[in-house]
Amino acid sequence: MKFGLFFELSVPRPLTPAADRRMYELALEQVKLADELGFDQMWTVEHHFLEEYSHSSAPELWLTSVACHTKNIRIGHGICTLLPAYNHPIRSAERAAWLDIISNGRLEFGTGRSTTWTELGGFGIDPDKTKEMWDDSLRAIPKMWMQDEFSWDSEFFSCPPRAVVPKPMQQPHPPLWVAVSSPETATQAAERGIGMLGVSIGTPAEQEARVREYRRIIQNCDPVGAFVNEQANNLNWLYVDEDRDRGHRMGERLIASFNELATKTVGINQVYPASAYNTPGLLFALRRDSMAGAKALIKDGFCIGTPDDVIASLRRWESIGCDGIMFLINSKQTIPQEQVLDSLRLFAREVMPKFKESATVDVRRPGIVTTNGHGKSTPVSVTPAP
Amino acid sequence: MPDYGLVTAEELGPTTPQLAPLYPAMPWVMPGARIIKLAYEVGTDFIRQTLPAGLARSTPPYGTLVVYDVPESPFGPYRMAAQTLACRYRNFARVYVLQAVVDNPVALAAFREVWSYPAAPGTVDIADGDGEVACVVAAPGGAALATVRLTEIEGAEAERLVIDGELTARVPPRFSTADDEPVRLVQVNRAFALRDPARARFSVKFTSAGDRYLWGAVPVTNLIIAVDTKADLEYAPTEHVLDYFPPS
Numbered sequence: 335m336k337f338g339l340f341f342e343l344s345v346p347r348p349l350t351p352a353a354d355r356r357m358y359e360l361a362l363e364q365v366k367l368a369d370e371l372g373f374d375q376m377w378t379v380e381h382h383f384l385e386e387y388s389h390s391s392a393p394e395l396w397l398t399s400v401a402c403h404t405k406n407i408r409i410g411h412g413i414c415t416l417l418p419a420y421n422h423p424i425r426s427a428e429r430a431a432w433l434d435i436i437s438n439g440r441l442e443f444g445t446g447r448s449t450t451w452t453e454l455g456g457f458g459i460d461p462d463k464t465k466e467m468w469d470d471s472l473r474a475i476p477k478m479w480m481q482d483e484f485s486w487d488s489e490f491f492s493c494p495p496r497a498v499v500p501k502p503m504q505q506p507h508p509p510l511w512v513a514v515s516s517p518e519t520a521t522q523a524a525e526r527g528i529g530m531l532g533v534s535i536g537t538p539a540e541q542e543a544r545v546r547e548y549r550r551i552i553q554n555c556d557p558v559g560a561f562v563n564e565q566a567n568n569l570n571w572l573y574v575d576e577d578r579d580r581g582h583r584m585g586e587r588l589i590a591s592f593n594e595l596a597t598k599t600v601g602i603n604q605v606y607p608a609s610a611y612n613t614p615g616l617l618f619a620l621r622r623d624s625m626a627g628a629k630a631l632i633k634d635g636f637c638i639g640t641p642d643d644v645i646a647s648l649r650r651w652e653s654i655g656c657d658g659i660m661f662l663i664n665s666k667q668t669i670p671q672e673q674v675l676d677s678l679r680l681f682a683r684e685v686m687p688k689f690k691e692s693a694t695v696d697v698r699r700p701g702i703v704t705t706n707g708h709g710k711s712t713p714v715s716v717t718p719a720p
Numbered sequence: 721m722p723d724y725g726l727v728t729a730e731e732l733g734p735t736t737p738q739l740a741p742l743y744p745a746m747p748w749v750m751p752g753a754r755i756i757k758l759a760y761e762v763g764t765d766f767i768r769q770t771l772p773a774g775l776a777r778s779t780p781p782y783g784t785l786v787v788y789d790v791p792e793s794p795f796g797p798y799r800m801a802a803q804t805l806a807c808r809y810r811n812f813a814r815v816y817v818l819q820a821v822v823d824n825p826v827a828l829a830a831f832r833e834v835w836s837y838p839a840a841p842g843t844v845d846i847a848d849g850d851g852e853v854a855c856v857v858a859a860p861g862g863a864a865l866a867t868v869r870l871t872e873i874e875g876a877e878a879e880r881l882v883i884d885g886e887l888t889a890r891v892p893p894r895f896s897t898a899d900d901e902p903v904r905l906v907q908v909n910r911a912f913a914l915r916d917p918a919r920a921r922f923s924v925k926f927t928s929a930g931d932r933y934l935w936g937a938v939p940v941t942n943l944i945i946a947v948d949t950k951a952d953l954e955y956a957p958t959e960h961v962l963d964y965f966p967p968s
Contacts, residue, residue, distance in 0.1 A: 385779055452779050455761070455942065597811040598779050604813060605759045605782065605944050607880035607919050 335648065335689040336658035337681075338375030339368050340412060340569055343390040344595060346666045354389055358396070360671050362403060364663065367675055369404035371682035372690075375442060376400060377412030377531075377660050382420070382453045386666065387595040394429045401437035409437045412531060412660070413446035413513045416471035417464060418491050419457040420448075423471040424498060427478040431502040439503035444531050445472055446513035449611065451600045461608035466490070472510070472526065476559040479507040506560035511567075517544055518612065524548045527557030531660075532568035538635045541568060542654040549655060565657045572637045572661035573669065574644050574680045584669055585638030589631040592665040637661065641684035648689060735833055743830040744794050750953040754789040755912075756846070756855060757883060758868065758922050758946045763939035767805055772889055774905065774965040775807035775816055782806045783938060784815060784884065785866055785924065787855055789846055790953070798824030799844035800831075801857040801866065803926075803938060804886065809905065809962060815884040817908075819935065821857060821865065834958070835908050836890040840932065853920070853948060863929035865936075870920035870946050878914045881947055886910075890961070907960035910953060917949035 345357045365376050378396055381388035390396060397409050414426055434441040447464040448454050454461050470490045478484045478498040485495040502508055511529035514520045523530045530548050532541060545566045552564050573588055575581030602611045635651060637644045637659070651659055664674050732738055734745040759782060767781040788800045800822040804815035821842025822828040831837035842865065847854045851873060857866035886908040892901035922943060928936035 383779065387779075451944065455780070455944065593811055597808055597813065598776065600778050600780065600782065600806070603880060604882050604884075607876040607882075607917070607945070607947060609877060609880065612880070 335652055335656070336374040336567075337686060337689075338373060338377055338408075338410065338567070338658060338660045339365060340660035340662050341365075341376065341378045341390065341396075342381070342388040342592075342662070342665070343378065343396065344387055344592075344664075344666045345389050347386060349385060357389065357667070358399075360664075360667065361396075362399065363671065364674060364678065365400050365407065366403055367678055369407040371678060372686060373407055373678075373682070375408045375410050375658065375660070376404075377410035377442070377444065379412055380415045380420075382448075383456045384450070384452060384599055387599060394433060397433055398436055401433060401440065406440075408440045408442050409433065410442035410511075411444045412442075412533075413444040413511070415448055416445050416468045416475075417447055417454075417457070417459055418467060418471065419459050420453075423474050423486075423491060424478065424493060426471065427475045427498055428500075430475075430508065431479060431498075431500045434502035434504055434508055435500060437503075439508075441502065441504065441508040442511060442529075443475075443508045444511040444513060444529075446531075449515070449602055451602050451605050454602065461602050461606050462610050463490075465610045468512075469522075472512070472528075473558050476507050476510070480560060509563040509565070510559050511563065511565075514544070516612070517547070520544045520548045521551055524551035525555055527552060527555035527559065527562040527564075529563040529565040530567065532566065532656075535569050535571070535662075536635075537633050538650040538654045538656075541656070545655045566655060567658040567660055568651060568656050570635070570637050570647075570651075570659050570661055572644075572663050572677065572681065574637070574639070574641055574677045574685065576640060576680070578640050578643065581639045581643075582632060584673065585636070586631050587668050588638075588662070588665055591668040592662065593631075595666060641680060644681065644685050645688055648685070652689070735830075742795075742826050746834075746955055746957050748794050748830075748953075748955040750790050750793040750955075752791050753951045753953050754846075754948070755883065755914075755951050756787040756789075756853070756868075756870070756946065756948045758785040758924055759944040760784075760924065760940045761942035761944065762805065763941055766937070766939050770818065771805060771807055771816055772905065772964060774963065775809055775814075775887070778806045778808060778813070780942075782944065783818075783940075785857075785868070786883070787844055787846070787857070787868075788953075789844070793827065795824050795826040795830060798822060798827040799846070800827065800839070801842070801844045801855075802837075802839075802886075803866075803935060804884070806884065807887070809887065813884060814887045814907070817886050817888050818938070819933075821859070821933075835886075836888040836906050837908070838888065842933070857935070859929040859933045861929075863933070864925075864927055865929060865933055867925045867927075869923045870948060871922070873918050873920040873948065876917045876919040876947060876949075878917050878949070881914050881917050881949060883912055883914070883951075887962070889964075903964050905962040905964060906958060907962065908955070909957065909959050910955045913952040915950045915952075917947055920946045920948060922946040 378393045380393045447468040470488050483495045486493045511531040512523045513533045514530045515534040573585040733741045735741045762783045767777045783805045802820035803818045807816045820839040822839045823843050831839045843858045845856045853870040855868040890904045890906045926935045928934045
């Protein structure tokens with residue numbers, strides 16, 4: 335099983351440039367420590383206009399800084415929003431290739447579309463079209479990376495024959511993923527042969543059928559890239575403490591802070607009846623949870639508590655076929671930085687070794703780690719790495 | 721010993737006067753209603769200055785104009801239009817009812833008494849045209865408060881529609897003693913069965929009429945979308961009377 339950090343880059347009020355700088359320094363310290371401790375991945379969202387909740391509006395810049403300050407940890411777009419009004423697909427391909435070069439082949443290219451009116455309305459994007467826009471860019475970008483001369487003509491963008499440069503370090507291209515918060519998108523990930531980046535925070539029981547279906551469908555996929563990236567990640571919380579009560583108190587603070595921020599946003603379904611958004615989304619679940627009281631915030635499978643508690647939770651995720659867990663470790667700096675770092679150290683010392691014994695290195699693409707259980711990257715046609 | 725009357729508080733009925741209450745006890749069933757809801761973004765400063773202190777704004781701040789055309793109710797037919805502001809009570813998405821007009825005096829009294837609904841007398845006209853819907857909300861005497869036009873009407877899926885739960889501020893009468901009831905927030909307790917929904921682009925213009933109909937105060941900054949749907953409505957007794965400030 336692989337472990338990663340997941341950054342929203344939230345900022346407490348008052349919102350000032352100094353507060354953003356402080357957030358950047360804290361997050362960088364966390365990811366540098368994670369790199370030293372042997373975490374496999376770090377992921378960062380792309381969000382716009384979500385004051386406090388996420389100031390990660392230019393994730394490629396933050397990820398570039400991370401790449402320059404770390405050595406081994408893989409650098410994940412979690413996600414790059416593939417909507418031409420946010421990111422022209424050619425610019426997405428160019429920036430990602432550069433990031434892969436700067437990080438020496440450590441990029442994981444997560445993709446997706448927005449789920450809030452806050453963002454789509456801000457860019458004037460038709461919510462009915464976002465799935466099609468995402469799919470169009472997703473199919474074009476690997477071609478930009480692999481073809482000497484690329485051309486495209488679709489409803490959403492066109493380009494006469496051009497050489498899109500540079501090409502990414504990883505050949506034929508970095509692993510592709512999509513953010514998944516609904517069964518429908520899990521199916522679409524599998525059909526396209528890309529990784530499932532589960533970004534809804536559920537329980538193993540809630541996710542089990544989704545992972546199983548993903549595994550089944552991806553066996554007969556039509557990959558959009560040059561290889562099948564069969565990996566299922568899921569988002570989780572992380573706060574580890576030798577003292578269970580203290581760990582739970584901090585975990586509850588973390589979850590409550592995140593929920594409060596998340597529910598300020600305006601989901602598409604809340605204001606716009608769009609057929610392209612057919613699940614109520616994360617916010618409704620958070621609201622339901624918020625009425626259950628603080629104790630109910632910590633659910634089955636959440637990585638909060640003692641090292642033994644967290645090991646037990648991760649075994650549950652492992653048992654349903656999850657390849658990687660991405661951890662939210664703080665929200666709005668509600669947990670003091672030293673305690674966040676201590677939690678990471680304790681996790682690395684007491685928990686991580688229990689799950690690393692069976693890991694092997696995939697020599698086909700340096701830096702990719704596959705477990706002997708589920709996750710695998712299946713090359714369809716691979717050219718030698720430079 | 722005094723010869724007391726025999727009527728208990730519970731026997732007084734849903735409202736006074738006891739012998740001829742204006743409306744029956746709930747539930748109030750209202751089949752075959754029509755609801756037109758416009759959603760639009762509003763100015764941040766305005767919503768900050770307008771929401772009660774226990775409610776937080778969304779990002780971005782937005783509001784709705786909800787028009788109800790109710791052909792059958794315990795008060796008889798009525799039309800109502802309500803301006804609301806989206807808000808969060810704890811982590812719950814709700815709308816705070818800012819002001820409303822109702823064209824039926826019994827409905828007006830019922831909504832004010834039961835739900836602390838900030839309703840005032842007024843009229844609501846709805847005209848269905850060729851691929852368009854026009855709607856005018858007006859103060860008594862005809863001064864327009866909201867002028868609405870729906871265009872590009874197309875079908876929508878009922879399960880994608882959200883009609884937000886409404887909160888009102890219950891401000892009890894002040895007494896000369898120090899025993900004032902606290903101001904509370906009341907959640908309007910209603911259920912919808914939506915059918916045959918459509919969505920549409922729209923235009924809206926709010927204007928004020930005198931100093932009691934300040935509909936023009938709402939600064940609309942960006943239009944989102946309108947929905948026009950049939951609905952069976954049912955209002956039930958109050959379940960949630962909330963502290964003005966949510967528990968921390």
